[in-house]
């Protein structure tokens with residue numbers, strides 16, 4: 001008898017549903033409020049046995065499906081109905097289940113069955129499981145005695161024992177405010193002009209950004225026309241795992257409606273999760289004069305904060321950015337949003353400060369080369385022109401490396417530890433780029449006379465790079481030991497016949 005337990009977001013999720021059949025494997029998925037029960041009728045085939053939807057003390061049940069099914073997460077081919085209580089893809093009907101005990105606090109929801117799939121081998125189990133409302137978790141499992149244990153849960157849920165959870169960045173705002181364009185330009189290198197042909201988003205688009213250990217998050221692009229406060233839409237789940245909420249306001253349009261929507265969004269989100277960073281992008285400012293930009297920012301800032309003050313919610317902090325996809329402002333704004341989600345930021349800033357003060361460098365940025373967002377800089381102020389030059393330099397190095405660089409096993413990757421670039425500017429300043437890791441580059445600005453001591457700079461850079469590697473190592477070690485701890489804890493709670501006790 002094998003039991004596979006998968007748990008999700010809430011540490012308090014009950015985990016007492018046990019395998020009851022001696023020959024079959026039952027899969028219980030306990031992700032906060034969502035439960036489904038599947039049964040492996042015979043090796044190599046997963047069948048939906050029960051889909052349960054629980055509401056307080058009541059719950060619903062649907063009988064088993066006949067075809068082999070594999071749960072999968074919401075993807076581009078799915079309809080947005082999947083996330084609502086529409087009839088669409090939800091697999092539960094009203095009813096009463098005689099077996100559903102010990103899970104009284106679970107609330108009504110529907111289990112989404114999206115994809116039929118071929119048989120899957122329990123030994124190599126590797127499943128994606130999807131729930132209504134875009135909750136997704138992925139799992140893999142391995143045999144441990146006669147118990148199949150999950151050994152990895154990713155995407156969107158905060159597993160109490162895992163530090164692997166990627167923070168979510170939500171992109172919200174009215175229709176046509178520019179949300180999808182921002183995502184495409186920053187993370188897909190789409191040229192701004194191409195965004196003119198983007199179609200309106202009609203479902204949540206979720207994307208993983210994992211360029212390095214430091215830059216790792218999910219972006220959820222919300223359709224403008226969706227009323228996510230519809231009672232059937234689980235906004236609590238969405239906000240709970242959110243690190244930053246970016247609200248995009250089209251500055252070229254009348255923003256009265258956008259401001260009231262911003263207020264509603266922020267107050268709801270804050271109630272669910274007061275730790276969210278609220279970021280307001282006053283977008284499409286390319287069409288405005290400098291004076292006009294400042295005036296708009298002041299007005300939006302004042303009105304948004306007045307609304308919060310009227311609701312006695314002055315403690316909610318909103319950060320404002322003037323952005324446009326037609327210049328580097330969008331990259332800069334995104335850099336600042338992402339930086340707030342990097343726990344190692346103070347360490348990185350300290351390292352950069354030490355490095356520049358000992359090397360005669362004026363300004364240094366640590367860049368994620370793929371997205372061109374800078375994940376850290378020293379404590380001196382950032383000047384937009386300097387930042388733009390850095391972005392251009394990265395473009396030159398990375399684009400030329402990728403287009404014309406050697407490929408093949410013997411050549412290695414075009415951007416590697418040897419990668420560096422020096423540009424002497426016409427104002428006696430030198431730009432110096434060096435690879436830090438596969439995904440990170442250091443770009444420095446310094447005076448020509450300081451660059452004469454290049455040997456010293458390179459030595460200091462070597463020390464800086466080692467320190468960065470140590471920060472990575474510590475992070476990895478912490479993750480590994482947490483994982484080990486959670487595995488030990490769970491195996492201790494598992495008695496030999498595959499049953500499992502409630503965690504404390």
Ligand SMILES: Nc1nc2c(ncn2[C@@H]2O[C@H](COP(=O)(O)OP(=O)(O)OP(=O)(O)O)[C@@H](O)[C@H]2O)c(=O)[nH]1
Pocket residue numbers: 173174175176177178179180181182192194195196197198199200201202222223224225283284285286287323324325326
């Ligand atoms: N001038 C200007 N236009 C922009 C900017 N960003 C986006 N746009 C344009 O705004 C229009 C709408 O952009 P989208 O990205 O589709 O907007 P959206 O918010 O995702 O829209 P929905 O999917 O309907 O919610 C497109 O024509 C873009 O080219 C910007 O910074 N400046």
